[in-house]
Amino acid sequence: MAPKALDYDSLNENVKKVQYAVRGELYLRASELQKEGKKIIFTNVGNPHALGQKPLTFPRQVIALCQAPFLLDDPNVGLLFPADAIARAKHYLAMTSGGLGAYSDSRGMPGVRKEVANFIERRDGYPSDPEVIFLTDGASKGVMQILNTIIRGEGDGVLVPVPQYPLYSAAISLFGGSLVPYYLEETANWGLDVNQLRQSVAQAHSKGITVRAMVIINPGNPTGQCLSEANLREILHYCYQENLVLLGDEVYQQNIYQDERPFISARKVLMGMGPPVSKEVQLVSFHTVSKGYFGECGQRGGYFEMTNIPPKTVDEIYKVASVSLSPNVPAQIFMGLMVNPLKPGDLSYEQFIRESKGIIESLRRRARMMTDGFNSCKNVICNFTEGAMYSFPQIRLPPKAIEAAKKAGKVPDVFYCLKLLEATGISTVPGSGFGQKEGVFHLRTTILPAEEEMPEIMSSFKKFNDEFMEQYDDHSGYSRL
Amino acid sequence: MAPKALDYDSLNENVKKVQYAVRGELYLRASELQKEGKKIIFTNVGNPHALGQKPLTFPRQVIALCQAPFLLDDPNVGLLFPADAIARAKHYLAMTSGGLGAYSDSRGMPGVRKEVANFIERRDGYPSDPEVIFLTDGASKGVMQILNTIIRGEGDGVLVPVPQYPLYSAAISLFGGSLVPYYLEETANWGLDVNQLRQSVAQAHSKGITVRAMVIINPGNPTGQCLSEANLREILHYCYQENLVLLGDEVYQQNIYQDERPFISARKVLMGMGPPVSKEVQLVSFHTVSKGYFGECGQRGGYFEMTNIPPKTVDEIYKVASVSLSPNVPAQIFMGLMVNPLKPGDLSYEQFIRESKGIIESLRRRARMMTDGFNSCKNVICNFTEGAMYSFPQIRLPPKAIEAAKKAGKVPDVFYCLKLLEATGISTVPGSGFGQKEGVFHLRTTILPAEEEMPEIMSSFKKFNDEFMEQYDDHSGYSRL
Numbered sequence: 034m035a036p037k038a039l040d041y042d043s044l045n046e047n048v049k050k051v052q053y054a055v056r057g058e059l060y061l062r063a064s065e066l067q068k069e070g071k072k073i074i075f076t077n078v079g080n081p082h083a084l085g086q087k088p089l090t091f092p093r094q095v096i097a098l099c100q101a102p103f104l105l106d107d108p109n110v111g112l113l114f115p116a117d118a119i120a121r122a123k124h125y126l127a128m129t130s131g132g133l134g135a136y137s138d139s140r141g142m143p144g145v146r147k148e149v150a151n152f153i154e155r156r157d158g159y160p161s162d163p164e165v166i167f168l169t170d171g172a173s174k175g176v177m178q179i180l181n182t183i184i185r186g187e188g189d190g191v192l193v194p195v196p197q198y199p200l201y202s203a204a205i206s207l208f209g210g211s212l213v214p215y216y217l218e219e220t221a222n223w224g225l226d227v228n229q230l231r232q233s234v235a236q237a238h239s240k241g242i243t244v245r246a247m248v249i250i251n252p253g254n255p256t257g258q259c260l261s262e263a264n265l266r267e268i269l270h271y272c273y274q275e276n277l278v279l280l281g282d283e284v285y286q287q288n289i290y291q292d293e294r295p296f297i298s299a300r301k302v303l304m305g306m307g308p309p310v311s312k313e314v315q316l317v318s319f320h321t322v323s324k325g326y327f328g329e330c331g332q333r334g335g336y337f338e339m340t341n342i343p344p345k346t347v348d349e350i351y352k353v354a355s356v357s358l359s360p361n362v363p364a365q366i367f368m369g370l371m372v373n374p375l376k377p378g379d380l381s382y383e384q385f386i387r388e389s390k391g392i393i394e395s396l397r398r399r400a401r402m403m404t405d406g407f408n409s410c411k412n413v414i415c416n417f418t419e420g421a422m423y424s425f426p427q428i429r430l431p432p433k434a435i436e437a438a439k440k441a442g443k444v445p446d447v448f449y450c451l452k453l454l455e456a457t458g459i460s461t462v463p464g465s466g467f468g469q470k471e472g473v474f475h476l477r478t479t480i481l482p483a484e485e486e487m488p489e490i491m492s493s494f495k496k497f498n499d500e501f502m503e504q505y506d507d508h509s510g511y512s513r514l
Numbered sequence: 515m516a517p518k519a520l521d522y523d524s525l526n527e528n529v530k531k532v533q534y535a536v537r538g539e540l541y542l543r544a545s546e547l548q549k550e551g552k553k554i555i556f557t558n559v560g561n562p563h564a565l566g567q568k569p570l571t572f573p574r575q576v577i578a579l580c581q582a583p584f585l586l587d588d589p590n591v592g593l594l595f596p597a598d599a600i601a602r603a604k605h606y607l608a609m610t611s612g613g614l615g616a617y618s619d620s621r622g623m624p625g626v627r628k629e630v631a632n633f634i635e636r637r638d639g640y641p642s643d644p645e646v647i648f649l650t651d652g653a654s655k656g657v658m659q660i661l662n663t664i665i666r667g668e669g670d671g672v673l674v675p676v677p678q679y680p681l682y683s684a685a686i687s688l689f690g691g692s693l694v695p696y697y698l699e700e701t702a703n704w705g706l707d708v709n710q711l712r713q714s715v716a717q718a719h720s721k722g723i724t725v726r727a728m729v730i731i732n733p734g735n736p737t738g739q740c741l742s743e744a745n746l747r748e749i750l751h752y753c754y755q756e757n758l759v760l761l762g763d764e765v766y767q768q769n770i771y772q773d774e775r776p777f778i779s780a781r782k783v784l785m786g787m788g789p790p791v792s793k794e795v796q797l798v799s800f801h802t803v804s805k806g807y808f809g810e811c812g813q814r815g816g817y818f819e820m821t822n823i824p825p826k827t828v829d830e831i832y833k834v835a836s837v838s839l840s841p842n843v844p845a846q847i848f849m850g851l852m853v854n855p856l857k858p859g860d861l862s863y864e865q866f867i868r869e870s871k872g873i874i875e876s877l878r879r880r881a882r883m884m885t886d887g888f889n890s891c892k893n894v895i896c897n898f899t900e901g902a903m904y905s906f907p908q909i910r911l912p913p914k915a916i917e918a919a920k921k922a923g924k925v926p927d928v929f930y931c932l933k934l935l936e937a938t939g940i941s942t943v944p945g946s947g948f949g950q951k952e953g954v955f956h957l958r959t960t961i962l963p964a965e966e967e968m969p970e971i972m973s974s975f976k977k978f979n980d981e982f983m984e985q986y987d988d989h990s991g992y993s994r995l
């Protein structure tokens with residue numbers, strides 16, 4: 034038979050080029066082991082509820098009522114739901130055009146987009162326009178849509194931090210563009226050096242690639258750093274000079290574990306720079322209901338906000354969004370609930386604060402436990418997780434371990450992570466899945482395992498690691514970084 | 515300033531080429547009129563809840579409990595929820611890995627995929643494998659993913675019925691492929707003639723296009739026809755001969771309004787043909803929770819099932835699905851509820867049957883009212899809506915109307931539909947948005963307006979149409995079809 038269109042050999046080559054390590058070899062092996070009955074600690078994906086983080090009560094009450102609006106007519110509704118949840122459910126139902134079962138406008142419901150704009154205004158102190166805020170099925174879908182709009186072919190480059198969250202490399206492959214890496218400085222707490230950017234752009238240029246856009250992830254995944262205002266200003270200035278669209282992935286803006294560098298949005302910094310920069314730099318900022326104290330990953334809710342994007346382009350983005358009709362409506366309401374939280378005096382306010390603070394404070398403690406745990410291990414060094422949900426320790430593999438990996442036909446960090454998985458059930462992602470400098474190795478874990486399990490996990494990690502290092506150490510010494 | 519990446523002129527050309535009439539000029543004008551206070555009857559999108567179709571009670575009870583699982587521990591839960599909804603909520607929660615707020619496997623939850631496989635087995639009488647069933651955020655996303663996997667460039671053609679649902683033309687443009695039209699025969703009740711296919715493929719070939727896939731929409735949108743078993747067999751045989759992947763869009767399989775031609779799935783026909791055809795033809799079938807008696811468009815739930823697709827290709831499709839992490843979990847549960855409905859004897863069964871039958875029987879009456887209404891109008895002829903949710907009358911525009919349209923700078927059917935909108939508030943989609951033969955004009959409406967409003971809508975349509983025809987008729991006679 035002749036080859037068919039869905040035979041492997043005849044698939045779209047860009048599809049084949051896509052790599053996505055977060056659910057790659059390690060994850061598949063972990064799933065197998067789980068099926069065989071081994072206890073697996075899944076720290077490969079930032080999926081808080083899967084590791085025991087409880088959903089906030091109030092948003093879930095509201096969404097339950099929105100899904101079952103007939104309960105609002107039931108005389109017993111007050112026995113199961115507080116009055117403010119009932120009121121809020123009515124508020125959102127009134128925004129829909131036929132409840133949660135009707136397609137909304139393809140940009141999302143106007144009422145929720147207005148709530149998002151109000152949130153941004155309160156956060157940044159600059160006005161925000163709901164007409165350029167689009168709701169999406171999670172931030173991933175938004176990022177993909179914007180990259181698809183920008184990328185025309187191999188000659189179009191996108192600056193992406195390395196290490197990076199592999200959504201970016203995957204989407205750039207899928208749309209046939211070129212990833213232009215810029216390295217974050219591990220020894221400078223994963224800081225971003227604008228000279229690095231210049232070098233990367235020059236190098237791309239020499240290969241015939243025009244860099245058209247730049248991605249920042251702030252707070253960082255997998256690196257956990259928070260960008261300072263000064264650093265953001267440099268970046269924006271650079272984008273202005275080089276005519277780059279800035280994609281600001283700010284999904285972890287609520288996940289901050291130190292006080293020296295609070296989250297500051299790229300948009301706020303841009304607005305503060307004044308014209309011409311504030312009027313010229315094209316910026317798209319992304320947010321989600323998956324992270325922060327919501328952690329509602331499975332609901333698939335997000336938004337992007339466009340700054341300085343011409344109306345004709347906004348129309349094109351709207352048109353393409355229309356092709357898949359509308360983002361899911363329940364998650365639009367979650368987004369509304371996230372950006373328009375309860376206020377002091379509201380009936381459920383105390384509970385909401387107790388729950389949300391509890392989550393963030395525990396994450397803060399866990400960030401510390403993990404960093405300290407890693408730094409207590411032989412040949413492991415780890416920057417503190419300032420924000421986001423990840424720890425990204427460097428694993429200084431002895432030459433003998435690298436040799437053993439080669440013999441086993443594995444990339445060295447994959448070799449290490451597989452052994453870790455088999456020995457302890459801890460399912461991590463090798464650093465090579467995010468990009469790292471040549472000859473330097475990492476792994477990524479989330480800081481999400483339950484706080485009470487953390488000491489045991491870290492000690493089982495230490496036991497594995499220190500034995501591994503002992504086994505492969507030839508005591509000759511080797512270089513780091 | 516130099517052009518920036520998100521300036522209109524520098525966007526991805528494929529994005530600009532996308533057309534999506536369902537939410538195009540007519541929809542935008544209708545939205546404007548609505549803002550100005552005019553009553554608009556939105557019949558442009560198959561969005562049943564937006565036009566008053568009530569959600570089924572039982573699935574909404576189950577999902578409300580899944581969203582608020584703490585209710586299951588409340589002693590009062592039985593006052594608001596029946597026991598079978600409580601049991602079913604527990605059933606689905608047990609399938610999740612952390613409730614509705616956790617990302618699921620990127621293919622969807624194994625438990626729901628098993629329920630889908632069981633449904634397909636019961637429906638078709640052939641075994642179905644959950645490993646090749648992927649859940650999606652609505653059928654649209656599935657269709658787009660499969661087309662993206664197939665299309666490598668302009669040289670790759672996809673056979674699409676004309677008239678068609680514009681998701682197909684839009685996605686093919688976006689991914690840079692070539693749409694190869696095959697015309698449905700209006701005079702043969704929108705039947706599909708395999709000779710037509712041959713001609714279309716030959717014509718494409720002469721332009722250097724290799725046809726790799728074929729789309730069927732059964733029941734049809736916008737045309738409303740149901741394909742017969744014999745016709746499906748011819749199509750599959752043709753796909754076998756020509757090595758075409760068949761994409762079977764079967765989202766309207768529950769929307770059937772006559773008894774002569776019940777829905778039969780492409781997969782069932784394929785399996786019935788026996789080897790070699792049944793072993794060779796690559797088939798992807800799509801379904802959704804948006805249509806049928808669920809009509810849960812806003813939830814964004816769907817699935818696709820792959821037949822005869824090599825495992826390596828399935829792996830690639832899984833990998834790309836992973837990039838956006840997981841389909842939304844609540845809609846996965848809606849899918850479970852749809853394919854695994856209540857059974858006789860279940861506590862809520864009577865109510866479920868009453869509600870679901872009520873919906874389909876009313877749609878059946880409305881299909882008839884609309885067809886008859888259109889056929890009673892001057893210069894309008896309309897095939898009966900055998901299935902799906904649409905009426906697609908041919909509007910025989912007099913030459914003077916076509917001239918007037920030209921003067922107004924409008925495509926003739928757009929001209930007619932705009933006048934209809936302004937005069938009556940009925941928001942339709944011009945036939946040109948779906949494709950039609952040169953010089954023949956149509957419009958599409960859904961059959962979804964409330965049954966009690968239907969007589970008034972049809973008489974206001976007739977009044978407008980007959981006056982329009984009177985105004986432009988020069989009584990000289992003109993040809994049809």
Ligand SMILES: Cc1ncc(COP(=O)(O)O)c(C=O)c1O
Pocket residue numbers: 079170171172173174198200250254282284320321322323330333334335838839
């Ligand atoms: C940096 C970053 N961006 C975007 C996302 C996507 O999140 P979602 O699609 O759930 O909103 C993630 C998820 O882990 C992430 O880490």
Ligand SMILES: Cc1ncc(COP(=O)(O)O)c(C=O)c1O
Pocket residue numbers: 357358560651652653654655679681731735763765801802803804811814815816
């Ligand atoms: C023929 C056809 N296919 C697919 C879809 C997409 O439906 P959804 O994405 O809501 O599942 C529609 C929606 O109207 C349709 O008419």
